[in-house]
Amino acid sequence: MPKKNNMSIFKAAETIGNALEKALEVPLLILSVIMTFTVLLGVLFRYVFVSPLSWTEEFSRYMMIWMALLAVAPCIWRHEHVGVTMFVKKLPRLLAKGIIFISNAFILFFLYILVVYGFKMAEGGKAQLSTALNTSMYWWLMSVPVSALLCIVMLICKMILDIRRKDLDEILMAEDIVATVKREENLEFDEPTLKGDGR
DSSP: OHHHHHHHHHHHHHHHHHHHHHHHHHHHHHHHHHHHHHHHHIIIIIIIIIISSSSSHHHHHHHHHHHHHTTTHHHHHHOOOOOOOOOEEEHHHHHHHHHHHHHHHHHHHHHHHHHHHHHHHHHGGOOOOOOOOOTTTHHHHHHHHHHHHHHHHHHHHHHHHHHHHOHHHHHHHHHHHHHHHHHHHHHOOOOOOOOOOOO
């Protein structure tokens, strides 16, 4: 029975992680399209019609911030963040997994701080108005706690799945990178043959 419960925890973590990754793909796509369109619109009105729009630069900047911060969570799930793994990979597997777990725990604590103080920052922004858009800064500042909360969920799911992963490469790197590394490690190079007099 305990074994079945453990398997259900791993299954739940994988299901939640995959579902959240899929759910974030649509808003990320929409934000990127809106940001690109706004930038092009600003360039068009500034250099073609010679009548600059006052709001395009600020709006595109906030769209980029929301898009960049929301994209952090899927990158955690896919192991796509930059990391120095040379030292960890030289350690015994259990010790390396322990260090990775502790490192992720510190990241969780940092994300928790971002959530707590991010919400406080957003609440304080209710009384502030953006310069060009003249909208409450609350909605733009909410990008910090919302993205941090999503990252916490993703990281917890990843940490649960990392428990049963035996290959350190699968914990530290994205799947496509792992496949590339393994393919390169298994390459066999033929010895160069000397032509001519054999020297």
